[in-house]
Amino acid sequence: MNLSLYDTMTRTKRAFVPADPERVTMYVCGPTVYNFAHIGNFRPVVVFDVLFRVLRRLYGEDAVVYAANVTDVDDKINKKAADEGVPISTITNRYLDAYNADARALGALPPSLQPRVTETMDAIIAMIGQLVDNGSAYAAEGHVLFDTQSFPAYGKLSGRPMDEMIAGARVDVAPYKRHPADFVLWKPSKENEPEWESPWGSGRPGWHIECSAMIEEALGLPIDIHGGGIDLVFPHHENELAQGVCAHGHEHKTEYARYWLHNGFLNMGEEKMSKSVGNVALAHDLLESYPGEAIRWALLAGHYRAPLEWNGELIGQAKNALDRLYQLLVDVRRVARDHDAELPAPDKGAVGRALEASGFLPALLDDLNTPQAFSSLFSLMNLARSELLAGETNWRRVADAQAALLEAANLLGFLVQDPDDWFQGAADEGLKARIEDLIAARAAARTAKDWPEADRIRAELAALNVEVMDGPAGATWRIKEQA
């Protein structure tokens, strides 16, 4: 089975072939850290995390280098810092920490590298120097601009003929630009704004150059995969590509990124209007109310390139779907215990075959078709369930079936918790002790067939947001919907 990916540059789905299978490189445009990130900002985080995991599986954990940058020089950051009267690093560190915490809560593995603009300044200035030296860029009125006319392939990635864009543009063109499409590589800082020394005067880099510089410094050209949101195709990635290639001279022989991947947007629908409720669209806030895994599931419920309808029901649906998957894990554990059975170690060959036969891996390798992979997850779960419920339970087969489900789910970053924690994790130790006491009291009432008392205790538990489930070997419980 081979991975195929849809490449924005060629507008086709192509077999993925890395330049060097020993060192597969991926770069994804990360956040500008001036505030808590919107849930939409986390779609690429989760999507490319899945790709990262898939690549690690295919090429080996140490063979994949994934860089996700952080923009920590920006007007919005400057404004926020000025408003609070603090250095920009106070702002950027605060929100980068929050961003990383949210990403972790959403089950994203940390990228191999997380370069920051402030730490890449020398490479940025050096690259601008190269561009000026070889005639791809020019200085004007304290700015340095990239000369789009010097790069014939400009516009190829986004599929925009330049003249059409200029004709339809609604923005005023700065007078010092030679061509309307030229963009800033370096610009003077305004009063009281952070600035860095450069051969063109003190100032700060334009938006696009940071990524080109980071890619060269952190990964080296060409990179295998360049990812980001669909909105970045133009102008960001188009510009990045142009400078990244042209920095190496006019032959333009340098390959920049072998595959360009872009995720679609979350369609916020009416939700956008609910500002009164507070910023429900912040991942940071959603994580207060829902498990990160459920939010992750919701983000992967649609194909990454398609728009995803983000409505109020989605995360709840995701939570319920995960409940069923986790329930299988709980049941396997309980039934095995009831039978005093030890689950044997799973057979790797059988597990591998199940991932193929269920369609799970084929779906994932087909341009990351996560919705179809989800479907396979349920068929793997059903298989495990029927093995568990078979008349003469074959523990070897149960173990293999459960292992297949777990391996598949884990590859997507799901079922990573102990199932008891999933259902009961929201309870602290004090609450757990109290629940156990109530359940013991209820068990006594049930033994005495005192149904009114048993029901009264159940109601008491329900008031604690706890659901009791009677089973042949005693009652179990779980925390219901978190408010």
Add this chain to the structure above:
RNA sequence: GGCCUGAUGGCGGAGUGGUGACGCACCGGACUGCAAAUCCGUGAACCCGGGUUCGAUUCCCGGUCAGGCCUCCA
């Protein structure tokens, strides 16, 4: 204004030139003191109008609606 996507059951969402996955929700049954979980089962959809075809949800054209980009933006 220019360029570009998408429109599938109550909700989310795959897929396909020839009986329309999967999940959530709903309904009926089994199990249960009652529930929950689980199991069995039912119902329910391809925006509109043309065209191509033996046959279109799937291909083509037009329309409507929604969204994106052209300016910071996942």
